[in-house]
Every structure is written in structure tokens, then in C-alpha cells.
Amino acid sequence: MMEEALGWAGDGLPPGALVMIKDCVAAKGGFFLTFFLKRLLVPSNVASGRSKVVFVGMAEPFSHYGRIAKKQGCNLIQARDNGQFVFLDMMAAGNHLTSERRREQAVSPLQRLYQIVNESVKRMQTGNENDRVVIMVDDASLLEVSAGGRSDQVLAFLQYCRAINSGHNRCSVVVLVHGDTDITYGAAGLDNGGYVEHGEQRVASLAHELDHIADVVISVDPLSTGLANDVHGQVGNPNSPVPSCGI
Amino acid sequence: MEMKSGRSFVRKGGGGGGGGGGGGYLQAKGVRPGSHGVSLVSFGLDDVDQIIGGGIPVGSLVMIMEDNEAPHHMLLLRYFMAQGLVHSQPLFFASPLPSPQAFLGTLPAIASVRESKSRSMGPKDSSGEDELRIAWQYRRYLSEQKALEERRLRQQELTASSWAPSSSSFNHASTAGGSYEFCNDFDMRKPLERSLLIGAKCESFASGAHLGGLLDQCKDFVSKLARPPGETQTVGRLALQSLCAPQCMQTCTDWELLAFLQALKGIVRASNSVAVITFPASLLRPTMAIRWQHFADILLSVEAVLDEDKEMAGMLTDYQEIVGFLRVHKLASMNTQVPSVPDANVHTMKVVRRKKLTLERLQFAPVDATSGDSGSGSAASLLCGQPANAPSKYDF
Numbered sequence: 001m002m003e004e005a006l007g008w009a010g011d012g013l014p015p016g017a018l019v020m021i022k023d024c025v026a027a028k029g030g031f032f033l034t035f036f037l038k039r040l041l042v043p044s045n046v047a048s049g050r051s052k053v054v055f056v057g058m059a060e061p062f063s064h065y066g067r068i069a070k071k072q073g074c075n076l077i078q079a080r081d082n083g084q085f086v087f088l089d090m091m092a093a094g095n096h097l098t099s100e101r102r103r104e105q106a107v108s109p110l111q112r113l114y115q116i117v118n119e120s121v122k123r124m125q126t127g128n129e130n131d132r133v134v135i136m137v138d139d140a141s142l143l144e145v146s147a148g149g150r151s152d153q154v155l156a157f158l159q160y161c162r163a164i165n166s167g168h169n170r171c172s173v174v175v176l177v178h179g180d181t182d183i184t185y186g187a188a189g190l191d192n193g194g195y196v197e198h199g200e201q202r203v204a205s206l207a208h209e210l211d212h213i214a215d216v217v218i219s220v221d222p223l224s225t226g227l228a229n230d231v232h233g234q235v236g237n238p239n240s241p242v243p244s245c246g247i
Numbered sequence: 248m249e250m251k252s253g254r255s256f257v258r259k260g261g262g263g264g265g266g267g268g269g270g271g272y273l274q275a276k277g278v279r280p281g282s283h284g285v286s287l288v289s290f291g292l293d294d295v296d297q298i299i300g301g302g303i304p305v306g307s308l309v310m311i312m313e314d315n316e317a318p319h320h321m322l323l324l325r326y327f328m329a330q331g332l333v334h335s336q337p338l339f340f341a342s343p344l345p346s347p348q349a350f351l352g353t354l355p356a357i358a359s360v361r362e363s364k365s366r367s368m369g370p371k372d373s374s375g376e377d378e379l380r381i382a383w384q385y386r387r388y389l390s391e392q393k394a395l396e397e398r399r400l401r402q403q404e405l406t407a408s409s410w411a412p413s414s415s416s417f418n419h420a421s422t423a424g425g426s427y428e429f430c431n432d433f434d435m436r437k438p439l440e441r442s443l444l445i446g447a448k449c450e451s452f453a454s455g456a457h458l459g460g461l462l463d464q465c466k467d468f469v470s471k472l473a474r475p476p477g478e479t480q481t482v483g484r485l486a487l488q489s490l491c492a493p494q495c496m497q498t499c500t501d502w503e504l505l506a507f508l509q510a511l512k513g514i515v516r517a518s519n520s521v522a523v524i525t526f527p528a529s530l531l532r533p534t535m536a537i538r539w540q541h542f543a544d545i546l547l548s549v550e551a552v553l554d555e556d557k558e559m560a561g562m563l564t565d566y567q568e569i570v571g572f573l574r575v576h577k578l579a580s581m582n583t584q585v586p587s588v589p590d591a592n593v594h595t596m597k598v599v600r601r602k603k604l605t606l607e608r609l610q611f612a613p614v615d616a617t618s619g620d621s622g623s624g625s626a627a628s629l630l631c632g633q634p635a636n637a638p639s640k641y642d643f
Contacts, residue, residue: 025540025577031584058509059582061516067284067582091513146511149502157526181537205534 002124013040015053015133015169018162020214022179026222029176033138034065036174038074039085040134051132052124052166054117058142058175086120088113090142091114109146110157121164121171133166139176146208151206152220159213179207179219273305273519275480277334280428283582284285284468288336288521289430289480291326294606295573296430299545300429300587303521304579305482310543312528313489319571320525321350321598322604326485327441329354331484333431340470341461343495345469355433356440370623389579391422407496408573434602456499458507465511469633470520480513485511491539501535508542546577549596563595564610571596573606 013019019036023029040051057065065087066076079085090113121133137143140154147153164171182205211217271280273286279302281287287302291308303309313320314528331338331352335560367537438463465485470481489495489506499507508524515522528536528548540546550572560566573594578587594606 015510025537025546026584028580030580034584064582068584081438141538142509145505145538148506178537178541181534181541 008235010156011109013132014215015132015172016162017172017211017215018158018213019172019174019216019218020207021174022211022217022219023176023220024178024180027220029220030060030138032218032220033136033174033176033191034068034072036134037065037069037076037085038072041079042074042097048217051134052084052086053079053113054086054088054120054124056090056113056117056135056137057086057137058146061091062087062089063228065116065182067074074147075098083124087117088120099244108153110143110153113143114157114160117161126182128167130168133165133171135161135164135171135173137173137175139178140206140209140210141178142179148202154206155209155213158210177207177210177211182208214244249434250478259297260570273480273482275482275519276316276427277429277481278305278482282591285581286482286485288334289330290323290492291328291330291428291433292323292604292606293322294594294604295326298573298575298589298606300578302437303523303545304581305519305521306516307521307541307544307579307581309523309545309547310539312540312546312548312621313525314549314571317549318573319549319551319573320598321564322598323549324488324523324525326352326557326604327484328486329433330431332439332443332446333357333582334427335443336481337472337483338466338485338486339450339462339483340447340488341450341452341464343451343453343456343492344488345451345453347451351444351447351449352438354439354444355435355508356437358432358434367503371541378587400571432603435598435604436602453494453501456495458499458503462507462510462514466514469514469520472519480519480629485515485522487522487524490524491531492527493530496530496597497543501532505535505542508539512542515544538578541575544581546575546580548574548576562611564612565595565597565607568597570596570598 016161021029021032035146037053037055040053043050056067062076068104069076076085076087080087121135124133125131137158140158144155145153157177158173162173271283272280275286276289278286281301281304285304287304290299299309301593310324311320328338328340328351340351342350344350347359401489448468450461452461465568468485469483471483474480494505509521513538514520524543526539528539552569552571554567556566563569573596575589575592575594578589580586590606593609595609597607599603
């Protein structure tokens with residue numbers, strides 16, 4: 001059902017596409033990433049090719065995704081051993097992005113991350129010209145923190161990732177970003193759980209800028225009437241006229 | 248520093264390696280299995296444990312938004328730290344207080360056994376047990392009812408924790424060192440035994456926080472928790488109070504604080520520790536406050552209650568006893584993509600007989616139908632989660 005809403009042909013993401021998942025404090029969008037993982041690593045029909053995934057994990061460790069994917073029938077450990085899935089663990093202590101020494105280096109942390117991602121993609125190439133590679137980022141707001149607030153560096157990083165070539169096709173990028181960090185009014189933003197009414201004054205921010213360059217924008221919001229046990233939120237796709245279902 | 252190849256970022260081994268959230272549950276004192284493969288530690292207050300879903304998952308970050316008017320977050324921190332020390336879990340406490348060691352002297356002691364036993368016998372219906380004055384004929388049905396209730400409750404607890412019970416009682420567990428309670432009863436009138444305070448390490452950033460140094464101290468603290476796989480593990484507790492207080496903000500920028508939080512979350516996730524961070528959210532810029540909220544696994548906020556709020560007094564029956572409200576914004580969803588929905592968003596905080604903090608659901612007084620239009624600034628909307636003056640389309 002979600003594929004129809006997104007308008008997919010079923011053989012993986014179109015090359016060079018940028019899919020942006022926008023979430024907020026009250027409704028997290030992490031489940032979409034595991035949905036994409038399953039769809040990309042375990043194709044529904046044998047004829048379509050498998051995509052390869054490079055996952056930049058900044059918000060949760062590998063075990064989190066592994067466990068969820070296992071429940072959905074997708075074995076991430078096996079995919080990693082097959083070379084189909086690469087997990088870049090940014091949470092591990094001592095990694096380049098968060099160490100103090102990064103300030104002394106000439107190259108910015110996002111540039112180094114790009115080099116690592118590029119290498120991983122190159123290493124995954126098998127010579128099959130129709131291979132598709134998808135780079136998933138969880139999440140871009142943490143990239144912004146690593147870049148010290150420079151959202152332009154994050155945008156550049158994402159555009160560069162999109163331009164990496166693997167065989168015939170460019171890589172596609174799926175990125176999760178927090179859409180509620182650009183509110184300007186006061187503590188009321190805290191009281192209502194981060195649910196932003198449309199039309200509030202916004203400051204230009206990473207989510208806003210990504211909105212413009214993304215091919216597909218999926219926004220995850222809580223229900224405006226509050227919490228419910230069975231329905232956790234609503235998913236919207238501004239490109240299509242019909243709003244998506246509650247999940 | 249030379250550039251490492253991409254492989255150094257890929258975690259070897261299937262998510263294990265001694266960290267919390269790995270393959271199996273932790274076997275340690277004061278740790279209970281939760282759902283989805285996470286182990287839980289107690290907050291120190293059984294009301295809070297119930298609200299956050301059984302306990303704090305090991306490896307998670309609990310963030311509490313403070314209220315500038317009242318120091319209720321300190322009450323919560325006291326319980327958290329006391330529980331850790333009672334279970335011999337190492338504690339690291341950082342605070343803008345000039346001498347955090349003095350704060351440790353205010354931690355509550357375990358309530359004496361006699362009092363806690365009488366409380367467990369039936370707090371709510373102790374009156375019903377002996378003193379059915381009007382319906383005395385039904386006394387014999389009461390005990391049956393209670394047994395049925397208890398059995399049902401135990402059933403629920405067993406299925407909820409998805410854990411083959413090795414002991415009959417829910418709150419007790421036994422390890423090699425004898426039996427102990429997962430969540431102790433504390434008495435705020437008495438200070439914690441000084442011998443237990445040895446496990447605590449304090450750090451003050453009254454003269455400005457040096458984030459790099461603080462992060463290194465946290466890393467050291469957490470690295471000392473690691474034990475070889477054969478021995479019993481231990482869970483460490485980090486308590487950082489008022490992290491974005493003005494003393495802290497003098498020496499570092501907003502983004503540096505966020506980077507510190509990101510690094511801290513990474514450290515906590517990869518080890519057997521839990522962290523409770525309190526911060527005065529209203530002192531941050533709104534965009535920063537929202538970013539801080541995103542870091543939290545469990546997000547709570549404490550609100551003070553005004554002294555003379557007539558509307559609130561009219562709405563709630565027990566207004567006089569309330570010292571504040573605890574609001575639940577977000578609950579942990581580690582190892583799962585299904586968010587937990589709290590039963591109730593707002594709980595009242597009361598201090599019972601100056602001894603214990605209790606959290607209860609809101610008890611509304613019957614609504615007076617003849618009262619006029621409540622308008623957009625009513626106390627009702629405050630309790631239902633909207634800001635007091637928001638022109639919401641769902642006015643209550």
C-alpha cells in the first residue's frame with residue numbers, strides 16, 4: 001500500500017532520487033527506514049534486481065535495525081556478509097565525526113564521511129551494470145550537529161552522495177530529517193509535543209531546504225487529536241493529492 | 248590522524264560485544280528483562296517505573312525538562328541516584344552546584360521494612376478489609392475478589408515482561424548475593440547510609456563546563472563498567488543535572504552542547520549504562536530545545552503548580568496536595584519500531600507525609616454544567632496537553 005502511495009515501479013528506487021522522510025518528536029519516522037531496507041534487500045519478485053544499501057547509522061546502533069528487520073523477515077547480518085549491505089556505525093566511540101581532534105584536521109568531518117561512503121560504494125560494485133545502490137542516512141539532523149550547525153555542508157554532502165556513480169546508475173539517497181527543528185515561537189512548541197500547525201512562521205532550515213531538492217517527501221506527523229493506541233500517526237506525501245493512511 | 252578505511256566503522260560481530268541491547272538480557276543486580284531484548288533498571292520510584300514501561304532500558308537516555316519555578320527534577324534525580332547506590336551500581340553525577348557531594352547527602356534512605364510491608368498489604372482497600380460498616384454481609388466476597396485481582400495482575404505482568412518467571416514475586420529477584428527488590432521503597436525523611444555513597448563520583452561545573460573534559464570523564468566512567476563476559480555485569484548510572492544551565496552556556500556554544508549530547512548518547516548506547524539528563528528547556532532557543540528532545544529516548548517534563556490557581560482548584564479534587572505535574576512526551580522504542588503509547592500524558596506529583604513522592608492520574612472534579620464558556624485559556628486545556636493560550640482547532 002505504501003508503494004502505491006509512493007508510486008514505485010517495484011524494482012527499487014529510481015537512480016539519483018532523493019527521498020526525504022520528515023518526522024518530529026511526537027511521531028518518529030524510523031520505521032520508514034526499516035521498511036525501505038526490507039523492500040530493497042528482499043525483493044518481492046525474483047526478476048527484479050537487488051539493490052545494495054550503504055547505511056549511515058547515527059541515531060541507533062546496528063543491533064536495533066538488525067532486530068527489527070529480523071522480525072520483518074530480512075536478515076541484515078546475512079546481507080552484510082554477502083556484501084549487499086554496509087553499515088557505517090557513527091555511534092561508536094572514537095569515530096571521526098565526534099572526536100575532539102576533528103577540529104585540528106584540515107578536512108571537514110562530512111567530507112571524510114563522503115570519502116568513506118564513496119569507497120564503500122566503489123567496493124560494492126560487482127560489474128553488473130544494472131546494479132542500484134541506495135545510500136540511507138539516519139539521520140540528517142545529526143549530520144548537521146557533526147557539521148557544527150552548517151546545514152549547507154549537509155546539503156552538499158547529500159548532493160554529492162546522489163552523484164556517486166555505480167555502474168550505469170547514480171546512487172539514490174534516502175534521508176531521515178527532523179522537520180520540527182525550525183519553529184520560532186516559544187515554549188509552546190514543547191507543550192504540544194512538537195506538532196506544528198501549518199502556517200506557523202518558519203526559519204529556513206535543513207528540512208526546509210531539503211524539501212526543495214527532494215524528489216519524494218514523506219512527512220510523519222502525530223494525530224492532531226492526540227494519542228491513540230492503534231493509530232500512531234499519519235503519513236503525508238505532498239506530491240500526491242491523496243493523503244496516506246494512518247499507521 | 249590518518250584516515251581509516253571504511254571497514255573500521257563497520258561493527259564486527261552481530262551487535263554484541265558486551266554492550267547493552269546485544270543478544271541476550273543482562274544478568275546483573277537490579278536489572279530486569281524487558282521486551283524486545285532490552286534489560287531494564289529501576290528509576291527508584293515504582294510509579295515512574297510503571298509510567299515509563301517497567302523501567303529504564305539499559306543504554307537509553309532519559310531527559311527531563313525542568314521547570315524554572317520549582318526544583319521537582321531534583322526529587323526525581325534523588326530517587327534515581329539512591330536506587331543506583333542501593334543496588335551498588337556505580338554513579339556519576341555532574342551538576343552546576345558548587346558542591347555536588349553535599350547533594351548526595353540528601354538522597355533518601357530505604358524505608359524501614361515494617362512500614363513498607365504494611366503498605367504492600369493493600370494501600371487502597373485497607374479500610375475495606377476490616378471496616379465494612381454498611382455492607383458487612385459482603386465481607387466474605389472481598390477476599391475472593393482480592394485474590395482474583397492479584398492473580399489477574401500477576402498474569403498481566405508476566406505476559407507484559409515476556410520473561411519466564413524464575414521467582415514467584417514480581418518485584419523480587421535473587422542473585423548470588425541474596426534476594427533484593429528491583430525498585431526499593433525510599434523514605435525522604437532519612438538520608439542514605441554514608442557507606443553506600445562510596446560508589447558515587449561527582450563533578451561540578453559551577454565554574455563553566457569544559458565539555459571535552461566532561462565527555463572524557465563519562466567515557467572513563469563507562470569504560471570501567473565493562474567486565475569480561477564470564478563475570479556478572481554491572482550497570483552504571485549517569486546523572487547530569489541542568490545541563491544547559493547558564494554556567495554551562497558561558498563556555499560553550501549551542502552546537503557544541505549538541506555534539507556533546509550526540510557523543511554521550513553513543514557512549515551510553517554502546518555500554519551497560521543509563522543516563523538521566525535534566526535541562527531547563529525554556530532557557531534554550533526553541534530550535535535547540537527541539538533538537539535536545541529528539542535525542543531523548545524517554546522524554547519527561549516537570550511542571551510546577553501555581554499556588555493560587557482557582558481554575559485548577561476547581562478542576563481537580565486533590566489540588567491542595569499537588570506539588571507539580573509530570574508530563575510524558577516520549578517513551579523508549581529501542582529495538583522496535585512500534586512507539587509506546589503512554590496510558591496517560593500527565594501525572595500529578597504529590598509528596599505524601601513528607602516521606603515519599605507519588606505520581607497519580609488526574610482526578611477531575613465533576614464539571615459544573617452551569618459555568619460559563621471556558622475560553623481558550625482554561626485550565627482544562629492545560630491539563631489536556633495544549634498550551635494555555637493556543638487557538639487550537641480542538642478547544643476543550
